[in-house]
Amino acid sequence: MSRIQHTFKRLAGExxxxxxPFITAGDPAPELTLPLMQAxxxxxxxxxxxxVPFSDPMADGPTIQRASERAIAAGMSMRKVLDIVRxxxxxxxxxxxxxxxxxxxxxxxxxxPFTRAAAEAGADGVLVVDYPPEECHEFAAxxxxxxxxxxxxxxxxxxxxxxxxxxxxxxxYIYYVSLKGVTGSATLDLDEVARRIPVIxxxxxxxxxxxxxxxxxxxxxxxxxxxDAVVIGSRIIEEIEQSSHAEAPAxxxxxxxxxxxxxxxxxxxxxxxx
Amino acid sequence: MHMADAPYDLPDARGHFGPYGGIFVAETxxxxxxxxxxxYEEAQQDPAFVAEFKYELKHYVGRPSPIxxxxxxxxxxxxxxxxxxxxxxxxTGAHKINNCIGQAMxxxxxxxxxxxxxxxxxxxxxxxxxxxxxxxxxxxxxxGSEDVRRQAANVYRMKLLGATVVPVESGSKTLKDxxxxxxxxxxxxxxxxxxxxxTVAGPHPYPMMVRDFQTVIGKECIDQMPEMAxxxxxxxxxxxxxxxxxxxxxxxxxxxADVRLVGVEAAGSGIDTGMHAASLSAGRPGVLHGNRTYxxxxxxxxxxxTHSISAGLDYPGVGPEHAWLKDIDRAQYVGVTDxxxxxxxxxxxxxxxxxxxxxxxxxxxxxxxxxxxxxxDKVLLVNLSGRGDKDMHTVAEKSGIQF
Numbered sequence: 001m002s003r004i005q006h007t008f009k010r011l012a013g014e015x016x017x018x019x020x021p022f023i024t025a026g027d028p029a030p031e032l033t034l035p036l037m038q039a040x041x042x043x044x045x046x047x048x049x050x051x052v053p054f055s056d057p058m059a060d061g062p063t064i065q066r067a068s069e070r071a072i073a074a075g076m077s078m079r080k081v082l083d084i085v086r087x088x089x090x091x092x093x094x095x096x097x098x099x100x101x102x103x104x105x106x107x108x109x110x111x112x113p114f115t116r117a118a119a120e121a122g123a124d125g126v127l128v129v130d131y132p133p134e135e136c137h138e139f140a141a142x143x144x145x146x147x148x149x150x151x152x153x154x155x156x157x158x159x160x161x162x163x164x165x166x167x168x169x170x171x172x173y174i175y176y177v178s179l180k181g182v183t184g185s186a187t188l189d190l191d192e193v194a195r196r197i198p199v200i201x202x203x204x205x206x207x208x209x210x211x212x213x214x215x216x217x218x219x220x221x222x223x224x225x226x227x228d229a230v231v232i233g234s235r236i237i238e239e240i241e242q243s244s245h246a247e248a249p250a251x252x253x254x255x256x257x258x259x260x261x262x263x264x265x266x267x268x269x270x271x272x273x274x
Numbered sequence: 275m276h277m278a279d280a281p282y283d284l285p286d287a288r289g290h291f292g293p294y295g296g297i298f299v300a301e302t303x304x305x306x307x308x309x310x311x312x313x314y315e316e317a318q319q320d321p322a323f324v325a326e327f328k329y330e331l332k333h334y335v336g337r338p339s340p341i342x343x344x345x346x347x348x349x350x351x352x353x354x355x356x357x358x359x360x361x362x363x364x365x366t367g368a369h370k371i372n373n374c375i376g377q378a379m380x381x382x383x384x385x386x387x388x389x390x391x392x393x394x395x396x397x398x399x400x401x402x403x404x405x406x407x408x409x410x411x412x413x414x415x416x417x418g419s420e421d422v423r424r425q426a427a428n429v430y431r432m433k434l435l436g437a438t439v440v441p442v443e444s445g446s447k448t449l450k451d452x453x454x455x456x457x458x459x460x461x462x463x464x465x466x467x468x469x470x471x472x473t474v475a476g477p478h479p480y481p482m483m484v485r486d487f488q489t490v491i492g493k494e495c496i497d498q499m500p501e502m503a504x505x506x507x508x509x510x511x512x513x514x515x516x517x518x519x520x521x522x523x524x525x526x527x528x529x530x531a532d533v534r535l536v537g538v539e540a541a542g543s544g545i546d547t548g549m550h551a552a553s554l555s556a557g558r559p560g561v562l563h564g565n566r567t568y569x570x571x572x573x574x575x576x577x578x579x580t581h582s583i584s585a586g587l588d589y590p591g592v593g594p595e596h597a598w599l600k601d602i603d604r605a606q607y608v609g610v611t612d613x614x615x616x617x618x619x620x621x622x623x624x625x626x627x628x629x630x631x632x633x634x635x636x637x638x639x640x641x642x643x644x645x646x647x648x649x650x651d652k653v654l655l656v657n658l659s660g661r662g663d664k665d666m667h668t669v670a671e672k673s674g675i676q677f
């Protein structure tokens with residue numbers, strides 16, 4: 001059982017939902033990424049999505065694009081991202097790390113060298129935004145051979161055929177993009193999420209996380225009542241942007257703790273859990 | 275692999291040209307691309323759509339565009355005869371309009387009242403704004419803020435035509451960033467919006483669809499050349515940024531095995547300076563903007579900034595079909611520097627009384643390099659893809675002249 005699967009199983013046993021924060025590796029400075037990851041865990045993160053910066057993050061909104069630009073300007077590279085994962089893994093075995101990014105930096109390194117190096121560094125999953133299942137048979141196979149979970153996106157517009165495609169290609173969990181738009185957008189259709197999640201969970205046979213557009217503890221709590229995991233990205237990046245380097249880890253912990261508590265309260269209330 | 279093995283019939287059903295092309299986008303865009311592919315397939319089969327496209331090209335664009343024998347310039351160069359395919363004479367002054375009409379007709383057919391576009395030099399933006407006005411559609415054009423500065427006249431043209439021009443401040447503030455921003459708009463407004471991509475790049479079906487709409491250029495040449503020159507050309511030469519004008523004139527010639535196809539990339543200050551936009555000559559395959567193709571990137575896979583005097587060629591990728599034609603050796607890709615392109619620009623002004631676009635001037639400069647090495651009975655066909663009115667400011671600046 002992979003570390004991701006184990007995490008979801010443990011949470012299910014505890015009657016809780018996974019909290020999956022996203023930060024971009026190297027933002028605002030490479031030396032701050034490890035303390036920020038530890039700050040996320042301290043606040044109650046169950047899985048960390050670690051963004052691999054890319055110069056042209058087409059599916060991301062301005063917040064995550066700025067994070068990418070800062071990280072690249074600070075000299076972040078794929079090798080350095082993997083070094084950070086290795087350092088994080090050396091501090092603890094429990095929290096899974098999912099690398100999230102775009103295809104080109106992976107292809108520049110080579111698919112096989114990347115999956116081997118990522119697994120060796122202690123990463124647990126990979127989500128490549130611009131690798132839909134039909135374009136990445138080789139990549140998904142390489143991930144699985146290396147012991148990494150290839151995580152795929154589904155969207156409100158995805159057909160049931162797409163559910164079947166990602167069920168075959170993916171493992172670990174499914175990331176349901178809760179709105180039509182880029183990361184960090186403001187609107188989220190909770191009714192749509194409530195309708196779709198049970199269908200998706202049933203079809204893919206994996207836990208389903210929901211992200212894009214979750215900006216506060218209250219929304220996270222509502223999503224926790226519907227899905228298996230809550231993904232929060234842009235809102236945390238904003239928290240980092242508004243802090244000094246010294247304050248950033250403490251502020252991130254405080255923000256995540258608020259979300260964690262709201263999520264846990266929502267699912268332990270009568271009628272709150274699914 | 276060789277062309278003679280099988281008839282050329284690419285892309286495959288999933289948009290691949292060998293290892294290039296494909297659909298490398300986030301899941302959120304997949305259904306929109308599926309819808310577009312189906313709508314395009316249906317439209318192609320619909321005689322009424324095909325007939326209307328032809329009608330619009332004839333009566334609105336002014337096609338067929340003529341082929342002109344640049345006799346005086348050819349004589350001065352002292353070698354092969356240079357013929358120009360006059361896409362600069364189209365309505366809006368470039369080849370871009372051919373594709374915009376096709377896509378706007380498709381948008382109307384799909385019931386999308388809003389069109390968006392990215393633009394570099396502004397030619398595709400102007401063409402999109404033009405057809406949006408023609409068909410009564412809302413139009414938003416994304417343009418890098420650096421290009422907004424370089425191409426002020428085209429920005430004003432778009433506004434006159436009723437479009438909203440959004441300057442893009444992210445990244446290198448040029449064409450690639452405008453494309454990122456247009457993609458973001460599309461994914462957010464997918465229900466009512468049609469994204470009119472201006473070049474033979476992006477996710478399938480765009481490279482195929484844009485090529486198809488632009489092949490009118492090459493098809494006309496095949497009809498016109500026997501009359502103008504007594505035969506088909508020895509060389510077909512076109513500039514390549516994303517590569518739509520080149521694909522449009524190359525494609526009908528692919529199966530004419532004795533016609534050599536030459537794509538001319540922007541070598542900027544020179545390939546060896548690193549300040550250029552020559553993806554095929556100096557890049558490596560990778561994934562950007564929805565397709566796999568040759569890209570200018572650093573060793574870590576980050577896309578690097580490009581440099582060219584011509585905004586329309588200032589792009590770090592290239593259409594995937596060009597990547598394939600390069601790999602199978604059916605087309606040859608060469609570089610022309612800013613300085614050479616400027617020389618081509620001035621030569622055509624002075625010797626033929628035609629002011630070419632700086633993009634097209636790259637193809638002209640290569641023709642001027644090649645012609646003297648060939649005998650006088652050889653025939654070069656150059657795609658004069660656009661007129662140079664939009665470049666007055668840039669050229670004047672290079673000559674130290676202020677308006």
